[in-house]
Amino acid sequence: MSDSRENFIELMGRIHQHDGQSRIHGRLFGLLLMEKKGLSLQQMADRLQVSKASVSTNARHLKEKGLIRLTSSPGDRQDYYELVSSPYDQMYDLIRKDMLDMAGQIAEAREQLEGEDSVIIERVERLEEFYRISAEVLGDIANKLRK
Amino acid sequence: MSDSRENFIELMGRIHQHDGQSRIHGRLFGLLLMEKKGLSLQQMADRLQVSKASVSTNARHLKEKGLIRLTSSPGDRQDYYELVSSPYDQMYDLIRKDMLDMAGQIAEAREQLEGEDSVIIERVERLEEFYRISAEVLGDIANKLRK
DNA sequence: TTTATCGTTCAATATGTATTGAACAATAAT
DNA sequence: ATTATTGTTCAATACATATTGAACGATAAA
Known part of the structure; x- marks a missing residue:
């Protein structure tokens, strides 16, 4: 495993961690992004030097998100497991769903605030609009990518 | 403090936590969003039932982000401390900066991968493009809001 | 001067969760 | 039938960091 690959994989670990997933989640994504052919659980565990339990659970999460197959x-x-052909539109969708969910939760909370000052x-x-509009524009990008 | 306000404040705590900040960070933002007039550190600590140390540090963070003043x-x-008149464009900017930073880090890592397969x-x-484009569209919204 | 108030910092701790090792079921190999 | 692989689950723990209490300096009140 070359230094530049390791560097990229570690970066992905940090980025996914920043985005609310685990470090291994990101490392796994980075590793598969560096590989054209699929890797077995054992291979992934060896290359990342982590337990196969971690690989198993995190691979499941990545699969559920549609980033690997x-x-x-x-x-x-x-x-x-290998990277899907275009994980990028899935990534837009994931953010979009999150943002839309938050907008929905804020809307629910707002409905209970009826008596409050109009300001x-x-x-x-x-x-609420902030989250809804963010979700929309990201969804638009995903749709453009797909067609 | 009404139930509906508490509910909103707690929601903001969970949302900020989901976004990588602390729960109190979000609660503080939620509390000030519910108040037209500024609140003192002691008032905020009392209403949220947290230590003034937490209020002090989290208020500083919110202030540095331009969400409160x-x-x-x-x-x-x-x-x-009170909410700034429009924290929403700041919020767009904050995401934009994060995304742009990640795009930059990925670009750095990519430059080291020169020998690799073109795929x-x-x-x-x-x-890299995913993060850069996301940053751009969110920045565009912020600019539209401002003018 | 003394006493009280206000805000900050930091070491200690509380808390959430990522990670692992071990046990397990399922299947294949010998 | 026995042994070895493979993948999953879960209780235990390792780990990161949010939160706090206490100490502090600065300033105002008494």
Whole structure:
């Protein structure tokens, strides 16, 4: 494993951690992004020097998010994981969903604030708008990428 | 403090925590969003039932991010904090800066990968683009809000 | 001067959760 | 039938950091 690859993989670990996932989650994504062919759980655990338990759970999470996919070869009972062809639109969608969810939660909270001063209500509406508009523009990008 | 306000404040605590800040950071933001007039550190600590140490540090962070501002009254040596008139464009800017920073870090890592397969390089370029484009569109919204 | 108030800093601790090791079921190999 | 692989789950722990209490300096009040 070259230094420049390790460097990239570690960067992805830090970025995913910054984004609320675990460090290994990001390292795994970085590792598979560096590999054209799928890797087995054991291979990933060896290269990242982490337990296979961590690889198993984090690979599941990445798969659920649509960033990697499971593959297999005939006569081999190991699971192989590889990057999906375009994880980028999934990434836009993930942020979009998060933002939309927050906008929804704020809307719920706002509805309970009916008696409040209009200035306060308006602040909450603006906040809600922040998340909703952010979600929209990111969703637009994802759609453009897909078509 | 009404239930609906507390509910909103707690929601903001959870949202900020989800976004990588502390729970009190979000609660403080939520509290000041519910108040038209500035609150002193002691008032904020009392209403949120947290230590004044937490309020002090988190208020500083919110102030550095441009979401709240320090005010004062004549004949009173307490510090008062209130929401800035439009924290929303600051919020766009904060995400924009984060995204742009990540794009920059990925670019640095990519430059070290020169010998690699072109498929791999392209993946990294796409990833970089994801963060850069996200930063751009969010920055555009902030600019529209400001003018 | 003494006493009280206000805000900050920092070492100690509380807290949440990422990570792991071990146990396990399922399957394949011998 | 026995042994070895493979992947998952979960309780235990390692780890990062949010939060606090206490000490402090600065300033105002008494």
